[in-house]
Amino acid sequence: MKPRWRKVLHDLIDNIGRTLLVVFSIAVGVFSIGVIAGAYQIISNDMSVSYSANNPSNIEFRMTNFDENVLTSIHNQRGVKDAEGRRVFNMRVRVPGTEKWTTLDMVAFESFEKNAINLLTPIEGAVEPGKRQVLLEKGALDHLDVGVGGLLEFQLPDGSTKTMPVAGIVQDTAAGAADFLASPFGYITMDTLQYMGQPKLYNRVYITVADDGDDILHIREVGGVVKDKLEKSGNVILRTRFSLTHEHPLASTVNAILGILLALGILIVFLSSSLIANTLNALLNQHLRHIGVIKLVGGQRKQVFRMYITLIMAFGVIALAIAVPFGGIGAYALAEFIAVKLNFNLLGYRIVPMAFFVQIAVGLFVPLVAGLAPVINGSRITVLRALSGDLAEEKVQIKDGEKRLSWFDWMQVKVTHLLALRGIHIPRPFVISLRNTFRRKSRLMLTLFTLTMGGAIFISVFNVRVTLHDYINQIGKYFRADVTLDFDQPYRLREIENAVMSVDGVTHVEGWQFLSGELLDDHENVIENITLLSPPADSTLVQPILIEGRWMRPDDVRKMAVSEGLRKTYPGLKAGDYIKMRVDGRDEIWQVIGLFKFVDQEGLLGYTPFEYVSEMNNLANRSFSYRVVTESHERAYQDAKAEELDKYLRDKGFKVRVAQAGSASLDTAVESLDILVVFLLIMAILTAIVGSMGLAGTMGMNVLERTREIGITRAIGADDRARIRTVIAEGVVIGLISFALAIVLSVPFTYGLSYIVSSAVFQTPIAVVFTYLGYAIWLGLVLALSTVASILPARNAARLTIREVLAYE
């Protein structure tokens, strides 16, 4: 090997610590970008493949009961490729011998063999349930501790129970795909319906279109035609849903989240590149003498340049060798995690070429860019400067024949002097720390940049988390009941009130009603489904965040307050506008009295007073559904009361369908949001790691370059503790500056991140909330990090003997 390449090789392997620092800083960036790019690619591909593989329906109608003939007529419609009828109903189920009831969405098939739409993927046991057997969707296993062959106890509406064995486990990637919060599914044949006390009739139809399943207009058109036909023949369609064949209903949400992660990944690359720039700068500084010698003995600038560029490339290659495999594994792990959460399947582990190339580009290009300036400067240095060791930055400028300090140095001295005049003396060792901090300004900038970014993201993630939770709580204001009671038949308000109030801890109960509406356009085509909730107009269980208009009153007739999301359907919708809506098959005109802020998830939400709806439904003073308020609003208390009420009311002969804690569904929502937050936090921690690595590297380089100062202070009496204190103080000063900057920067970051996340998850921007928690944790963390990052260099500094230090002269 030529001696110059030998030198490069030795530069690479002789200082393992430095090489690791550079390699690791590159690798962090490559890894995170690899994970995210890979996961992004895998998910966006596999999500759609896995979803479409099971032939998802394009049109779903929830209808009143219908029979085989209706299904056949749908099948025969033009544009319909296939149609499949099912019966879907709620049922409480538990493993015999346990207490906990779980609500399952039971799905009855005509024939599992002929199943062609929303295919089930067998996982374990039978592919098809026999009579009085049930298949479970694998998601149900999270709630029910049962295996194939195990028994389940089903509770019928009349309170009696039936037992069925679990014949197999299946996966249903289509049903519930659109809903994070859907109930788990169980599958039976139509033959079993009778056993379950259900009529042998369908109430849902799943349709695939003949032509383009990815053309939403075409799907809507076919859907419209079928619906018209059905309604003309007297069927009532309660709810309509259109979806594309190749697009997972949550794809856009997932993509948005991955997009955020991708942005953070790019940021990490950015941060790591500033770390690389710092380290390479220091490396070149340390190598100036070598460069001087090389040039002295005949080396030209381009030869020096090539040597160091090769060194940098070698750092990049090593980093790639580490980061690419881990990045690939990480990408798949992340994809897998999301896939499990969203119930779709990955096509198997693989290397994503796009991610692979992106990683290689990042791994080689970023260090090249970061190292270019130091290498160019280094290769330009003159032999004289390199060998004279006269490399300290000139602090003094000569202007008009006078020596001048840079304004920054002047200011530092001036401030200390002014303080001293007022009798405030800063101990000199600390003055050293302070002024050292600003010695290498460009290095300080890069360090502060990485650390501040890490901190700002870290803090923002906490703020976003609180923001999301706060929003969920805000949503909770629309459903503040502690226990929700649903009955299979309406009961008189007074009757339920008497019964429920006699249970300990219950403070209030009120009846609610519901109304399903279909929003119509000018041509009576259904545009959207809307659910109208009807609590008493003066209910305290709804605390709406009104953005316009007013809340409902008891005397409101065909007036409703609607969620802001309706503006998507009706751009420019204002309070006082009229809307055409089909209710129970009747086309009516409703007035919008107010708009409130709400999550736009499945369908839309509106409120109209109980007073009107109960009359309209012919259920005056009666209701199927009740909301109970208890003394305590703790989840555990709610659960206990729900169970107690359930038992109490059943014992009294009420036909309770569901009694559950009011915050149950909110908790589930919070859980799934927390998963998102965890991802964000991982990214924040990665940036924090990059930041603290930057700090550690900077402190190490600072100490290396300050051996002279260390020698002097030792010579004039500084002991180890004093030395270590000075170095740590410098690290902490940097940490604190970055903290101060991070506080400022976290504000726009929080807003930005909240906006992106809430737009992705809730399709609406939400009010940002700040929490001291992120600031406090980051303050603690940054102090700990800067101390730790300084300890090693400080210890090394203390270990240097003066003789060694003076030998640097």
Next chain:
Amino acid sequence: MKTRQTKRKSVADIHEMSTPDAMIDMHGVVKKFKNAAGEFTVLKGIDLTINRGEFVSIVGKSGSGKSTLLNMITGIDHPTEGRVVIGGTDIYTNVTESQRSKWRGRNLGIVFQFFQLLPMLTLLENVMLSMDYADMYDFDERPARAMEMLKLVGLEKFANKLPALVSTGQQQLAAIARALACDPPLLVADEPTGNLDTKSANTIIDLFENLARSGKTVLMVTHDPSLTSRTTRNIIIADGELINETIAKALPWLRHRHMMEFTKLAEEWVYEPKATIISRDEHVEYFFMIRKGEVEVVLQDRKQNETVISRLKPGEFFGDIELMRGGKSIANVRAAADAPVELLTIKREDFKRVMDQSPLTAEAVGKIVQQRLDEHRAADSRANRPFFSLFRRKQS
């Protein structure tokens, strides 16, 4: 009868063992550096005592071990063997480097060739810093004390300037102020004027002289001969050993290598007062240098009347002409009456060999010989011989 009393001991060991007055006391200090190429002995057993109030210069070429010697005294490095006692403290036995730093801060002021002020601190802060580290004086007293030190070196006007803004001479003065901040009894300076113009250098040496006069011990490494002349004592180190100070004084033109040779060869002889050292007509077999006491050169006329034609003082030599030109002594040389004389003697053949190798010295000695001859021819009209064989030279 000659009452020559030979005291054979290592002549490098020039001073008595530790006295209560000793500021620095080094015993058998050896320093070896190890590297993969082998072991290098940089200091080969140094014994040195320096008393309080002395102003000592240390001279040596680069590579001679003078920086290492200094590092042994300042506690910056540690010896492989031997003991170093500074102001009564054994600074290497059971002392960590960190503790030594603290000790140094309180007991030792160090001045470097390149000033070594911390560039980010003003002159005042630099001076205060050493008090901060040594934890000397109350925190609130330190600014006033530092200002006082700067006044002492005449820098009070520049107290709040950064080192880069003042001249190098001023930087060195500030460094001295810093070294004095904790009022240490010992000041060690490594080529303090090496980077300064003559005027600044003079200011600094004046300052050192004053400090020594006021009772501080000042130790200064230098290679500027104009500075060594102003110190009260000059120590030469060559290849890791100290050169006998008498030899260095008597034969300053010798290369250090040869001085070292003499240091090793020299024997120390002690004569009682009035004892004869060389008798007339005796063959002279030695070259003599006076370490302590004085000798008289006595000429006897035919009537046996004695004339003391010269009195030689410490640092002067005799016996050179005989050795260089051959022949017998033509006068009596005896110890002065007031005190015993300590002499260093070198054998004739050793002396000649070295003179042959050192033409510069031979020439200088030759010039002195000529000068003495001329002087005495003129001064002593009674001389009945054309050559007068004993010579003196003026001390430099």
Next chain:
Amino acid sequence: MPASRLGQSKNNLQAGSPPLIELRNVVKVYSTAAGDFSALKGINMQIGAGEFVGIVGKSGAGKSTLLNMITGVDTLTSGEVIVRSNGSSVSVHKMSEDEIALWRGKTLGVVFQSFQLLPMLTLVENITLPMDLVGNFNPRQSRERALELLRLVEIEEHADKLPAFISGGQQQRVAIARALANDPPVLVADEPTGSLDSVTADHIFEVFEHLVTDQGKTIVMVTHDQSLMPRFSRAMRIVDGELDTAYEPEPQSSGRQMK
């Protein structure tokens, strides 16, 4: 001390052949915080092939600056430095930095007080490095030549050791061998014995003497060791940036040498 053997170079000059190195009114002014400072105040100097020139002076007198002018390591303020070798004549300061580097690699070997070997390369590699950079020899030739040079400075048994594993004197020998790598006609040495003990310094000086007598090299050496003066073929003193024209080194064989 036999030193007159080097006298013939002076004769060369007198015979009228153009000098190998020629400095014409070289001025170097540094701008410092204290104002402009003239390190060299118009130096005129001619050095003939085969001379062994010693330049003495106090520190700060400008002797290192003078050397830097010859090697092209530092820029000059005015004047000209001409080096004639291999039949070509080069005005050093009219070249670009890269050209100087390449030219220096071929024409000048430089030896410093502090050796300046690259610590991560073995001795052989330190010597092959200039050959690699200049490209005069192929790798195999390089190694053989390097070994030969190490033999010349009597250190070939350590060829594959790292610099840290040999003594200072040995490192300086390697530095000399490196300076000879591309077989330059001129060697420039800045206090090459400055950090060596007296015996080692003597050995190193002898190596230089041999290079002049046996290899016909031209050597320019800066030193402050007065005792070396007699051993140069020509000695110059520089005082405050000017050549001390009155300077005559002490005659090398002192008048009263005794037997």
